[in-house]
Amino acid sequence: MKNADTAMFHGKGIGKNTYQYFTSQMNIAVKRRMTLESALRRAVLQKDFVLHYQPQVNLETGEIVAVESLVRWKTEDSGTVMPGDFIPLAEETGLINEVGEWVLREACRQNKEWQDRGLAPRRMAVNLSARQFADKAFLDTVIRVLQDTGLDPKWLELEITESQVMRQTEGMILLLNRLSEMGVHLAIDDFGTGYSSLSYLKRLPIQKLKIDQSFIRDITVDPNDAAIVVAIINMARSLDLETIAEGVETQGQLALLRSKDCRVGQGFYFSAPLRAEGVYLLLQAEQPLRPRARARPQRPGANPPRREHQEDRRTPARGAQLAPPGRECVAVRILSALAVRSAATARRVSPAQLPRSSANRASLR
Ligand code: C2E
């Protein structure tokens, strides 16, 4: 009977109008899931999560205009677990509301802490899952977290995916309006993957479209992707929406995006997601910084492997933030050059007045 149940649940997971015979593999899968689920429950109780933060960069000036928070689960046995490997389970089990509230609170707290430490205020983006968004208590949670942390709502951005907004229930539109009236910024994540229409975008108080990284990946080699990106940028402009390109990895992608008038980008080319202290140093720096983000060589047609685990492990401790001389990567040099340029502009000094090494970097552009 238990085996029949297992087969039935397996069948339900596959979809409607299907049948499944029991196999011993199913038991293994069920056991693995149960182990993972109880580990996740424990993690929620113990708050075994950490946020990493990825800068969003003005493509013209190199200035960091906002930061996106990305959650990781710290485990003793398996190291860091990436969101793609546990958010779906958290959603299925309903644990996402607790995980999500922890993320929201920590992201707001961190942003306020940076402001209190004297950094210029910037928006902090927080990803939301569909289930959080459908939760009736969600608005109250946002209000409470903002009150508790003292963060001005205008420095919070909530990212929802296109498929979430496409459901467009009355409740959801009310919620978005309410958040927007409070001053919270709203962005559509992974835009372009959900077949959305202009008419529904116009009905929503959204400020920003994040162009999905699948379009950016081959933008320099696939004219279709380039055309889609241009169409999104133009459409967004006509609706008075900001756009940001996700997953910028190469100089070629950056150049093309800039030529198409895309103003903001995010990706490994500028910086991998970093721990709070690493981002603090980047945000604080008036001098050129040398974060250890690495540009990836363009491999036409290749699907890049997931390497975020390495990115996160590579995140240097505070003292190790400066890369050894002579080992700067291209992205770092350009970021440094941009930082020099904006520092020079801010202080109204010419590159000739800068120290020789900085002036050299500034000339890289
Ligand atoms: P997302 O919100 O679209 O976040 C961008 C993902 O792309 C991140 O993966 C980031 O590390 C990765 N990325 C950034 N730059 C590049 C790049 O240049 N190339 C490539 N190939 N990837 C890049 P991560 O951290 O594994 O997050 C994956 C997804 O998990 C996120 O996609 C988001 O949908 C979800 N997620 C992350 N944190 C949270 C959270 O706190 N709550 C919820 N509900 N979902 C989250």
Ligand code: MG
């Ligand atoms: Mg996101």
Ligand code: MG
């Ligand atoms: Mg995205």
